[in-house]
Amino acid sequence: MDSSREHARVNLPRVPGTILASLATALGLAALVCCLPDNPYQRFQLVDGTLFEPLRRGYERIHFDPAPVDVAIIGPSKTLLGLSAARVEQGLVRAGQPAHVANFSVPAPGRNVEWLMLHELYQAKTPKVVVVGVFDAPSFYGHPAFRFVAPARDLVVQPAPLLHNYFKDLAYLPARQMLLTLARIAPGLTGLRVTFDPAAYARTRADFTSGRFVMEGKTIDMGLTVPSDILARQTIVEQKPTLVERLTRRFLNRGDEQVYLDQIVREAEAHHSRILFVFMPVYHRQGTPADRAWLTAHGTLLENADMAEHADYFENWEHLNHAGAVVLSDRVARAVAQMTPR
Amino acid sequence: MTADAIRQQLTEIFREVFDDPALDISDAMTAQDVDGWDSLSHINMILGVEQGFGIKFSIKDVRAMHNVGDLIEAIAKKRG
Amino acid sequence: MLSFTSPLFFLALALAAVGLYTIPGRWRAAYGLLLSYGFYAMVSLKFLGLMVAASLLAYAIGLGIARASDERAKLRLMLLGIGGLLAGIVAFKAGGAWHGWLLPLGLSYYSFKLMSYVIEVYWDEDSVERDLTLFLGYPAFFPQIISGPIQRSAPYFAQMRALAGRRLDEAQIEQGFGLIVTGLMLKLLIGDRLFTLIAAVDAAPGSFTRAGLLATVAGYTLQLYADFAGYTRIALGIGKMLGIDGPPNFNAPFLATNIQEMWRRWHMSLTTWLTDYLFIPLTMTLRGFGLAGLLLCILINMVLIGVWHGFTLNYLIFGVMHAVYFSLTLLWFRYVAPPRGRKAPPEPRLQRLAKTGLGMLLTFALMSSTQIFFHSGTFAQAWGIVRQILGVLPSGTRAIGEIAPGASATFAACALIAAWAGCGAPGASGLSARIAPLVPRWLQYGIGLFLLAILTPDSAGSFVYGQF
Numbered sequence: 059m060d061s062s063r064e065h066a067r068v069n070l071p072r073v074p075g076t077i078l079a080s081l082a083t084a085l086g087l088a089a090l091v092c093c094l095p096d097n098p099y100q101r102f103q104l105v106d107g108t109l110f111e112p113l114r115r116g117y118e119r120i121h122f123d124p125a126p127v128d129v130a131i132i133g134p135s136k137t138l139l140g141l142s143a144a145r146v147e148q149g150l151v152r153a154g155q156p157a158h159v160a161n162f163s164v165p166a167p168g169r170n171v172e173w174l175m176l177h178e179l180y181q182a183k184t185p186k187v188v189v190v191g192v193f194d195a196p197s198f199y200g201h202p203a204f205r206f207v208a209p210a211r212d213l214v215v216q217p218a219p220l221l222h223n224y225f226k227d228l229a230y231l232p233a234r235q236m237l238l239t240l241a242r243i244a245p246g247l248t249g250l251r252v253t254f255d256p257a258a259y260a261r262t263r264a265d266f267t268s269g270r271f272v273m274e275g276k277t278i279d280m281g282l283t284v285p286s287d288i289l290a291r292q293t294i295v296e297q298k299p300t301l302v303e304r305l306t307r308r309f310l311n312r313g314d315e316q317v318y319l320d321q322i323v324r325e326a327e328a329h330h331s332r333i334l335f336v337f338m339p340v341y342h343r344q345g346t347p348a349d350r351a352w353l354t355a356h357g358t359l360l361e362n363a364d365m366a367e368h369a370d371y372f373e374n375w376e377h378l379n380h381a382g383a384v385v386l387s388d389r390v391a392r393a394v395a396q397m398t399p400r
Numbered sequence: 401m402t403a404d405a406i407r408q409q410l411t412e413i414f415r416e417v418f419d420d421p422a423l424d425i426s427d428a429m430t431a432q433d434v435d436g437w438d439s440l441s442h443i444n445m446i447l448g449v450e451q452g453f454g455i456k457f458s459i460k461d462v463r464a465m466h467n468v469g470d471l472i473e474a475i476a477k478k479r480g
Numbered sequence: 481m482l483s484f485t486s487p488l489f490f491l492a493l494a495l496a497a498v499g500l501y502t503i504p505g506r507w508r509a510a511y512g513l514l515l516s517y518g519f520y521a522m523v524s525l526k527f528l529g530l531m532v533a534a535s536l537l538a539y540a541i542g543l544g545i546a547r548a549s550d551e552r553a554k555l556r557l558m559l560l561g562i563g564g565l566l567a568g569i570v571a572f573k574a575g576g577a578w579h580g581w582l583l584p585l586g587l588s589y590y591s592f593k594l595m596s597y598v599i600e601v602y603w604d605e606d607s608v609e610r611d612l613t614l615f616l617g618y619p620a621f622f623p624q625i626i627s628g629p630i631q632r633s634a635p636y637f638a639q640m641r642a643l644a645g646r647r648l649d650e651a652q653i654e655q656g657f658g659l660i661v662t663g664l665m666l667k668l669l670i671g672d673r674l675f676t677l678i679a680a681v682d683a684a685p686g687s688f689t690r691a692g693l694l695a696t697v698a699g700y701t702l703q704l705y706a707d708f709a710g711y712t713r714i715a716l717g718i719g720k721m722l723g724i725d726g727p728p729n730f731n732a733p734f735l736a737t738n739i740q741e742m743w744r745r746w747h748m749s750l751t752t753w754l755t756d757y758l759f760i761p762l763t764m765t766l767r768g769f770g771l772a773g774l775l776l777c778i779l780i781n782m783v784l785i786g787v788w789h790g791f792t793l794n795y796l797i798f799g800v801m802h803a804v805y806f807s808l809t810l811l812w813f814r815y816v817a818p819p820r821g822r823k824a825p826p827e828p829r830l831q832r833l834a835k836t837g838l839g840m841l842l843t844f845a846l847m848s849s850t851q852i853f854f855h856s857g858t859f860a861q862a863w864g865i866v867r868q869i870l871g872v873l874p875s876g877t878r879a880i881g882e883i884a885p886g887a888s889a890t891f892a893a894c895a896l897i898a899a900w901a902g903c904g905a906p907g908a909s910g911l912s913a914r915i916a917p918l919v920p921r922w923l924q925y926g927i928g929l930f931l932l933a934i935l936t937p938d939s940a941g942s943f944v945y946g947q948f
Binding site for chain 2: 604763813
Binding site for chain 1: 487650654885886926927936
């Protein structure tokens with residue numbers, strides 16, 4: 059009994075070796091798979107049938123639509139519903155500066171995917187003005203669709219270390235590259251097209267500022283005016299950052315919004331595009347953009363604080379309806395016209 | 401009561417409950433070893449033993465019995 | 481929240497395990513208790529208090545029974561303990577089903593563990609555990625707290641005691657790792673994949689063909705097996721890596737040729753618990769009522785298995801259906817077709833195979849019929865499915881293959897693998913041993929983990945089938 063007490067310490071030479079070898083094998087193979095090439099068009103089709111389908115349409119607009127893009131709009135659902143590319147185009151024509159406008163916004167906040175769309179855009183087109191929707195409660199997290207559409211390289215190497223979604227996004231990468239490799243070999247099995255289908259492109263909704271459509275299971279009617287008391291009662295969802303998130307933001311990176319907004323600005327400036335920051339109105343909230351000085355240093359800021367009290371401009375507490383979109387689009391057109399030299 | 405006497409009477413009870421006139425029991429025998437031993441015959445066997453020996457088992461007693469040998473011991477204890 | 485399928489959890493587990501391996505043996509029980517309480521506290525500090533209170537109650541009752549002099553006092557204490565623990569379960573289950581209360585993590589599991597302890601001490605005072613640290617670790621043991629298995633007190637205490645004085649068994653640790661890898665594969669690659677496809681059918685069963693719906697109902701059983709057996713494997717594997725061997729929950733359930741046998745192979749830790757602590761005592765108590773008494777015991781037992789999962793109509797129906805099937809099986813084997821005795825001449829092989837095969841299929845079909853109620857969220861949903869299968873409600877034209885590209889192939893492959901696994905995965909360990917010279921164990925595990933990395937359905941699944 060006494061000797062067994064002495065040997066109560068454990069000596070394990072073999073088992074950790076087995077376990078570590080297994081893990082190393084799995085990691086090594088997964089890393090290899092992450093290096094497999096993919097077809098970007100098929101990659102962007104991964105979001106088909108989901109809330110984030112505008113990303114695929116945006117890709118098609120960039121690479122398969124010969125029309126140029128002079129003014130690009132990026133942002134979350136606020137700008138998707140709140141800015142009409144067609145209306146801005148009309149406004150520019152009226153100002154004597156016709157231009158092609160395209161809206162690349164996608165639902166759900168997350169600057170990384172907005173930067174990605176801009177980056178993709180610059181590969182095929184030369185926009186002169188980039189319109190960026192900003193708001194006062196930016197997201198700390200990256201976009202949920204980033205891991206589907208971003209190239210492997212941009213998932214592995216990010217502008218700042220340990221951004222919030224980093225490991226979660228990376229965990230999906232091996233599976234995604236396997237799927238995309240299968241898609242290149244046998245597209246029929248995966249339902250991911252190799253060739254551009256103009257009919258599907260035409261069918262996909264491009265303008266969310268009018269009409270009725272379903273988003274996240276809810277039917278949205280852009281033509282409706284919502285009474286002010288209902289708007290006032292809608293919950294304002296604000297996420298409190300956890301301790302780990304606060305620590306990370308303090309010491310490692312500044313969060314998705316700051317890091318990728320920085321990237322957006324760099325990208326635009328490198329291509330000599332002008333930036334218009336549009337502060338998206340929220341009902342009954344006189345918010346101010348988080349980094350006013352920084353925004354005005356890099357571009358023009360359109361504030362729209364006066365729209366916040368007009369209940370008839372809002373479809374819900376944070377999204378404009380058709381009437382509001384028309385007003386905002388006109389303002390944006392005027393601002394863009396002033397920014398661009400004749 | 402001697403173990404042999406118990407065993408004799410028990411064999412009669414088993415033959416009756418399991419409807420097998422040729423059934424022989426051994427100390428190591430368990431439920432798996434007897435054809436047709438299901439929940440119902442188990443209860444009938446307990447009842448048969450209680451009535452045949454004039455004793456009453458508690459749940460504690462039944463729990464402790466894993467084979468026929470344990471059963472014989474339990475009967476012997478109850479009968480004194 | 482640390483889920484058994486998150487990589488972060490396993491990182492923490494690795495660190496915790498290394499701690500366990502290196503500290504002196506006599507501290508292991510306390511260390512284990514700290515881990516389990518820490519784990520629980522991350523979920524809910526308030527409910528941790530509840531679990532501690534329940535544990536202390538059972539501990540005190542145990543000491544009281546051991547010290548009590550007369551039978552009546554022992555009985556009263558035992559009933560007090562059982563009553564208190566049951567009251568807790570009933571209160572939260574009822575509150576959960578009828579008022580939407582949040583259920584304390586692992587309430588059913590740790591309460592059942594504590595109840596079994598109290599009853600065991602009542603039946604045999606030597607089962608009492610006086611070491612408080614050792615005792616508290618029993619209900620809280622974190623690998624078993626989320627979804628079981630329900631381990632008995634005696635083997636747990638014995639193993640924990642042994643851990644205080646001996647080295648950890650290397651082979652056991654490696655077995656544990658293997659169980660975790662295969663469990664993750666079964667749950668994530670098979671179970672979760674099947675679930676996504678099944679959910680698509682559940683969303684609109686009326687739009688699918690009758691054949692598709694039948695396949696989906698079979699899928700309910702297969703998916704539940706893959707998910708639960710996979711999860712149990714992971715739990716048992718984690719336990720093994722920490723030096724505790726737990727009881728199995730499954731023993732090739734799809735090999736069962738009748739419902740009675742199936743319940744001896746499915747969710748075994750729960751069914752043996754109910755058999756030992758409810759069914760046998762109940763049959764003893766009602767032994768004067770013969771067959772009627774036995775059938776009543778079966779009904780009570782099965783209904784309790786059902787509502788143990790939740791106080792809803794569907795779970796009740798699930799229990800009643802099993803009571804009916806179980807009773808009919810009992811009566812069948814007693815009065816209609818008693819199984820051939822040991823002394824009877826062996827029957828021809830073909831006949832035996834046919835009977836076995838038919839028995840397996842029938843048992844699977846009966847089990848799946850009860851799964852319609854077990855799986856469905858509401859009675860209306862379950863009843864709708866039953867009526868559609870019977871042809872009373874019209875079916876649609878969609879096939880499973882139309883859910884998503886490759887859906888029918890995925891469904892078929894996952895169903896086959898789940899069925900194979902549920903039959904005991906015949907050939908798996910043999911194959912693993914045979915290829916070991918060329919593909920050593922660590923490489924096999926590594927490939928398994930790699931498959932997990934590339935095949936695990938992402939939460940993209942929830943996006944993919946979303947309506948735009």
